[in-house]
Each structure stands twice: as structure tokens, then as C-alpha cells.
Amino acid sequence: MADPKGWEPDPQHPRRRPPWIKVKAPSGAEYEKVHELMRSKTLHTVCEEAQCPNIGECWGRGTATFLMMGDTCTRSCGFCDIKTGRPSPLDWAEPNRIADSVRAMGLRHVVITSVNRDERADGGAPIFAMVIKRIRQLQPGCSIEVLIPDFKGNEVALKIVMDAQPEILNHNVETVPRLF
Template sequence: MPVAAPSDGDGWKPDPQHPRRRPPWIKVRAPGGDEYEKVQGLMRSKSLHTVCEEAQCPNIAECWGRGTATFLMMGDTCTRSCGFCDIKTGRPSPLDWAEPNRVAEAVRAMNLRHVVITSVNRDERADGGAPIFAMVIKRIRQVQPGCSIEVLIPDFKGSEAALKIVMDAQPEILNHNVETVPRLFKKVQPQD
């Protein structure tokens, strides 16, 4: 009669005869390849930031390897220090008003049919940087007609005027992450 292997506490018992393999979708590939290097070179040449790099996303090889990226606007430094985010925090550089043009040029160079654009929080500005979102939406429409635009916006500290600036530019998709439930806000976003 076979002896049962000890449980690991979750009810799963290791079986040396039949080791469990990770499914292919859970394995993280090392960054590299022609398409990856093309995206990386484009981001460097246009001085652009991506969530992929700044937030140290483990899926960077998959996305960049397919020739796509999530653009991070308004610099690489956030004015908040949320416990769940890897983007650096501190006093950001002044807004770069030419950045929307460079993002639009990158979208055209990548021949994207759908683009996702997000940003750091810019709490030092009353408008939260909303005009930058409006500018990039309009510029992408000029240089890459037919490309759907998804913006993942910050909370703009509740400013309805800032939200209106973005909405007036008419992105196809407007998103906002609710990072946690209200009772935990103070724990993960102590500055709010």
C-alpha cells in the first residue's frame, strides 16, 4: 500500500512520480528579440516612458515582443507613494508639453490600432496634467487615424474640471484604477 505524501497545508500533496508543471501562460519570458529591441529603441529615441519599465511589469517581454506598450505620460516620477506601485516618487520635473507629439509619433511608428496611455499623478498641478491627456488624444487622431485610444487617468484629486478636459477630447475608452476598497485607502495611499 503506497504511503501518502505530506500535504503542504493547501491540500496539495507533492508527487515525485508526477511533478506539476507550470502552464505556459504563467512562465515569464526573458526580455529580448527583434520586436522587443525595436520598441525599446523607439522609446529611448523619443525619450518616452512606459508603465512596462517604470512599474517593472513582469509582462514586458510579452507586450514589447508583440510590438505594443502602455505609455506613461508626464514623466517617470509620481507625486504619490502608493504601497502597491513601483513607480518612483518624488518631486517631478516640469511637464514636457512636447511629449504628446512624441507619443503620437511612436504610436504611428508602431502602427498601433489601439493604444493605452496612462500617467503618473501630478498633484502639484491644479489640473493634474489633464491638458496633456487631451493633447495626446488629439495628436494621435491626427497622425494615426482609426487608432482607438484608451486612457487610464489618475483621480485628479476629484477635480471635475480636469475630468471634463479629458472627456472633451473624447477618448474611446476612459479608465481609472480603483486600487483598493475604501476602508484600506489610508493604508495603501497614506497621502490621501
Template sequence: MRPARPHDLDQEGQSCISCNPPRHPRRLRPKAQGRISRPIPWEENPLRDLKLPDQRHPEKAHRPDNAQPKKPDWIRVKAPTSEGYKKTRDILKEKKLVTVCEEAGCPNVGECWSQGHATMMIMGEICTRGCTFCNVATGKPQALDAFEPGRVAHAVEQLGLKHVVITSVDRDDLEDGGAEHFAQTIRAIRHRAPGTTIEILTPDFLKCPPSALETVVEARPDVFNHNLETVPGLYPEVRPGARYFHSLRLLQKVKEMDPGMFTKSGIMVGLGEDRQSVLQVMDDMRAADVDFLTIGQYLQPTPKHHHVARFVTPNEFKGYETAAYGKGFLMVSATPLTRSSYHAGDDFDRLRAARFAKLGRG
């Protein structure tokens, strides 16, 4: 039999070092040299301050600065101070609603809000596109808020709106582009405020199946608006994520699905287009049976956005209005300060009256 190994006692003679080796603090494995943690992409950063231009539009950081020319007298507007403006602002804030009036920096916000009118922007404040003319923030949006349609409807009721405009950011991250959310919002408003007419300003649903557009049209808004924004030759620079003829075809499809639904579209001028290209867009819209045309002056939000090529004069806008009516539009709004939802309620009444007159029912 093999003899037992003698114990190696420690200095105090209390414990065998061989049987009970001393414990040492756990040694940490040294970090791999050169390893860097993945930075959070700007579009996913939850700490972005969207009030700061460089964080609101980081996708435009590589663009050279464009000088922002001084606005002519016919563009300037007064700062909002009325009680009506404050009331509208407070209701929207209470309901935690986003408006395109604020997000896009609309020059008419003071006038519209003082009258209790606001264009509500659903599906968040972050867009998946990066159009060079637009002031809405770009990035990775959050999940849809299931309670938003109800809050919008409650605000419409509380404001006592006769006509409401609902728009949204582009949501290319959603399979249906947010079509069902649009439909739910329309239905919620119909339930809460049955006497309110509803106008929607939609994205192009470029990456969505045909059922997306069908979902929105079946919800029966009173006006379906989708803006072409500019002439086709400027799309690669101004609206790179969109397709001119897809947008045109979308408007045409709405009429095919529901011939009685009013369709509307708009463009900006002062981006570098010429008069002939604007007239061609009018012809394209009429071929798609668009009822209502809006034309307004492009205003540059920041130096990183597309430059203002020129300020179109009021007389030129008047010429566009005359030409558009001559091409058969039922309603035209063409002024420097015209925006998609500017005076939308009054314009809807005139639009409906124009159709009745055309049908001999006026």
C-alpha cells in the same frame, strides 16, 4: 590756530602711518557655531538613481522588509529576446518616452513589446503618491514637457499601433492633475494616427476641480480606464493617498458626461482581500456602469512593498470571470498575468462587439 600734528613716518621714512594705515587681508567672519546647511530633501534630489530600489522608493525605507515568496509555475514568463521587442524598445528610447511596462515592472513586457504594443506613461517617471503596491518612483516631479504629446503621437504612428494605451503618474502638484496634458496627447494621436483607437488610464484627479475630468472626457478617448486597484478595506494600507468612493464616483461621472464612452477598471488580488469583498467591488463597479473589468495577481516589486498574501489560483480567477459576466460586465479579463493594458487592443474589439450585440446590432 591748532598746530598741525606731526606725521608718523614708517621705518623707511616714506609714508605716514597715521594718514595711510597699512592694509591687512580682509578678515572673514567666523562661521556661526552649530549652523548646518539644509539638506536637499530626497524627493527633490536631482541625482537620485531611480534604478536603485532604495533611491527609487525612499519613502518606504521605514517599512519592515516583507519576504518575497517564490512564484508558482503559472506566474513565470520567459525573458524577452525577440526582434520585435528590440524594435519597440529602440523606438521608445529614440522618442525619449517612458512606459509603465518598464516603470511598473510588468511581467508581460516581453510578449507585448514583441508584438509592437506598449503602454506609454506621460508626465514624467516620478509620481507624487507612494502607494505600497506600486513600483513607480515617488518624489517631486519635473515640469511638464510641452513636446511630449507630439513625440507620443509620432511613436504611435511609427509603431503602426491599431490601439494605444496612455497612462500617467499622479501629478498632485498640478492644479488640473495633468488633465490638459492628457487631452493634448489624445488630440496629437488623433492627428498623427487617425485610425488608432485610444485608451487612457488616468489618475483620480482627487485634488482637482471638476473641470479637470471634463477636459479629459471632452478629448474623446475611446476607453476611459481608472483602476480601483483593491477592495475598500485595504485602501489605508495599499492606496493611502486615494479614496475608494471618489474613484468609483469618477468612473460614474465619465458615463454621465458621455454615455457612449467605454469605461474600464481593474483590481489586483492576493493583497489580503477575501472573495466576498471582491464580489462587492464588482457590484459597486456595475452600479457605476463600468463596462470592462480586469483582475490580476499582485506581484511584490521589492521587500519594502506590500506583501503578497497569497497566489490566487487559475481556477479562482476563472470563478471571478464567471461571476463578473453574471453581474453584467460587457468584457472581463481575469487571469494571474492580467494587467490593465494586457491584450488591450484585442479586448477592445471584443468589448465593442459585445456592446453591438447587446444593442442588437451585431
């Protein structure tokens, strides 16, 4: 990213955007390595599913935000690009593939989020606990940040995730229910 300091609009040569806003096309060896890893492990990332314009920058540095429980959300938030519909059944092998990827990437910190799975009474909380435990086994010392759904207010589901002891627990629904 270009340095925004010192940049001023030039009336002689108008630009559509300042240089630090321009996004480079995803490329490079590290980007390709992350892309191939995600495909080989059949994993989803927020970077791809939400069509993040910064994917090249993050993947180019060897980082990604893992998206668990599929690529289809049960909610239809107007501000989100993740597709909505009836999701596939949970893939209980996914925590192993994510942990393998965390180890392969040599991550010291990992961020994991998910789609909402409102069709499940537990909201998918057990799979969050599984991935946290598996990462601890395969990549000791890696700090784990999870961005969890609201679990529709299910405190038992929240306790399942809390008991797995992620270093950071965040909430990934940033709006009021009437906008779901």
C-alpha cells in the same frame, strides 16, 4: 505562453511553477524595435517603470502602455513600483513624441496612462487632451484608451479629458486615499 490545459503536477519531476507562469527573458526583433523607439523618443512605459514581468511578451508583439507626465509619481502607493518623489516639470512636447510612436508602431489601439501629478491643480489633464488630439491627427482610426488619475476630484480637469473624446476612459487609481 504555454497552454495550461492538460498540465498536472508530476511528483516524479516536481516543478517550481507551471509552464504558463514562467516568464521568458525579453528578447527578439520586435522587442528590440519597441525598446529602441522608446529610448529614441525619451518616453516612459508602465511596462518598464512598474517592472512588469510581461514586458517581453507585450513588447515582443509590438505593444506597450505609454506612461505620461514623467516617471515620478507624487503618491506613494505601497502596491506600485513606480518611483515616488518630486517630479520634473511637465514636458509639453511629450504628446507629439507619443503620437509619433503610435504612428511608427502602426497601432490600431493605444493605452495611455500617467503618474499622479498632485502638485498641479489640473492634475495634468491638458496633456491628456493634447495627446488624444495629436494621435487623432497622426494615426487616424486608432482607438484611444486613457487611464486617468483621480485629479483629486477636480471635475474641470475631468471635463478637459472628456472633451478630447477618448474611446475609452478608465480610472487608474485602484485604491482608497488612505493607502496613497
